Amino acid sequence: xxxxxxxxxxxxxxxxxxxxEKVIERGIETVPVYEAWNRICAEDILSPEDLPMFxxxxxxxxxxxxxxxxxxxxxxxxILDLLEDPDKPVEKGQCVKLSTGMPIPQGVDAVVMxxxxxxxxxxxxxxxxxxxxxxxxRRGEDIKRGEVIVKRGEVITPYHIGMLSSLGIKRVKxxxxxxxxISIGDELIDLEDFxxxxxxxxxxxxxxxxxxxxxxxxxxxxxxxxxYRSVRDEKGEIEEVLLRAVKENDVVITTGGTSVGERDYTxxxxxxxxxxxxxxxxxxxxxxxxFGVCSLGDREVPLxxxxxxxxxxxxxxxxxxxxYFKRRRSVYLPLRRGIPSTVGRTxxxxxxxxxxxxxxxxxxxRIRGSGVLSSLRDGEGYILVDxxxxxxxxxxxxxxxxx
Numbered sequence: 001x002x003x004x005x006x007x008x009x010x011x012x013x014x015x016x017x018x019x020x021e022k023v024i025e026r027g028i029e030t031v032p033v034y035e036a037w038n039r040i041c042a043e044d045i046l047s048p049e050d051l052p053m054f055x056x057x058x059x060x061x062x063x064x065x066x067x068x069x070x071x072x073x074x075x076x077x078x079i080l081d082l083l084e085d086p087d088k089p090v091e092k093g094q095c096v097k098l099s100t101g102m103p104i105p106q107g108v109d110a111v112v113m114x115x116x117x118x119x120x121x122x123x124x125x126x127x128x129x130x131x132x133x134x135x136x137x138r139r140g141e142d143i144k145r146g147e148v149i150v151k152r153g154e155v156i157t158p159y160h161i162g163m164l165s166s167l168g169i170k171r172v173k174x175x176x177x178x179x180x181x182i183s184i185g186d187e188l189i190d191l192e193d194f195x196x197x198x199x200x201x202x203x204x205x206x207x208x209x210x211x212x213x214x215x216x217x218x219x220x221x222x223x224x225x226x227x228y229r230s231v232r233d234e235k236g237e238i239e240e241v242l243l244r245a246v247k248e249n250d251v252v253i254t255t256g257g258t259s260v261g262e263r264d265y266t267x268x269x270x271x272x273x274x275x276x277x278x279x280x281x282x283x284x285x286x287x288x289x290x291f292g293v294c295s296l297g298d299r300e301v302p303l304x305x306x307x308x309x310x311x312x313x314x315x316x317x318x319x320x321x322x323x324y325f326k327r328r329r330s331v332y333l334p335l336r337r338g339i340p341s342t343v344g345r346t347x348x349x350x351x352x353x354x355x356x357x358x359x360x361x362x363x364x365x366r367i368r369g370s371g372v373l374s375s376l377r378d379g380e381g382y383i384l385v386d387x388x389x390x391x392x393x394x395x396x397x398x399x400x401x402x403x
Contacts, residue, residue: 062117064126083096
């Protein structure tokens with residue numbers, strides 16, 4: 001049996017993303033700024049004030065009127081009166097001692113670094129001239145009031161947190177989703193259910209690696225993953241666990257049971273408990289990807305039906321879930337060898353980067369099959385071969401999405 005009426009990749013992606021757009025608006029919460037690392041920002045955060053909020057010393061030294069120091073040198077120092085009070089306005093012929101970060105007093109327009117000065121009793125010898133605003137951090141030179149600090153949908157980094165804290169922003173809105181993970185298949189055994197490798201070999205079990213892998217992938221997005229025990233290929237069991245997961249999560253991801261075999265019931269169960277929007281996409285690997293929704297009161301829970309093969313499942317997750325929230329960095333690099341493809345299908349090609357003659361090339365991994373975990377470990381990125389082209393020739397520059 002074969003999947004028929006496969007949906008083009010971009011159309012399938014748009015359907016999924018439009019559904020996610022509605023879901024994430026329900027999952028907004030406010031957290032302390034120091035807990036926002038690696039979370040996805042739910043709003044544009046604007047600066048409430050200039051940063052710095054006032055002119056301040058950028059170096060330890062002496063605040064001066066720059067014009068007073070013109071021509072100063074080792075052999076021709078300028079002598080300035082030293083004021084004791086750093087809050088007092090500075091007039092011509094005077095200076096004041098400042099530490100890095102201190103506000104610039106009235107009248108001061110530059111700071112001479114202390115290593116170019118010799119302090120005496122009530123005076124300072126300045127042995128190097130400065131120009132106006134030298135060694136001064138000017139108000140607003142870092143951030144202007146009203147400037148966007150973090151964009152909606154952007155991942156909050158430690159540097160964002162430092163900037164937000166500098167502006168006195170204590171709490172931020174982030175997207176928070178609970179994502180249920182269910183692996184399906186008679187051949188599966190969970191990590192906690194066997195004692196040693198010999199038992200796996202003798203009983204010919206396959207360890208359920210998808211659930212812990214997706215637990216980590218979802219956690220990387222800043223969301224809350226919820227693991228369920230693997231389920232046998234029994235329609236009633238699948239339905240029971242799937243309905244429980246729908247009640248307990250904002251999104252549910254299943255792996256396995258998505259093909260068209262006699263005991264692949266996942267798609268059938270999704271039809272029974274909700275709405276199957278599509279099943280089958282023109283991509284390789286990952287063709288059996290399915291997507292549906294289950295309504296629960298005023299909630300609509302997206303159901304991701306991923307392949308049981310790890311590589312295909314990761315590709316499906318990357319294209320239809322992760323890329324909505326976190327876009328990969330990308331570079332254009334030349335191919336070390338050609339990539340054949342078929343018009344009408346989008347190919348996802350795992351690649352590594354190779355240096356040769358001081359130049360970086362893209363090398364497609366020579367791996368077949370959707371279950372080869374080593375290709376996920378060894379890959380440094382991937383290429384999307386669009387459905388409208390027949391592949392790429394050696395030397396062509398291609399867009400590489402980096403892991």
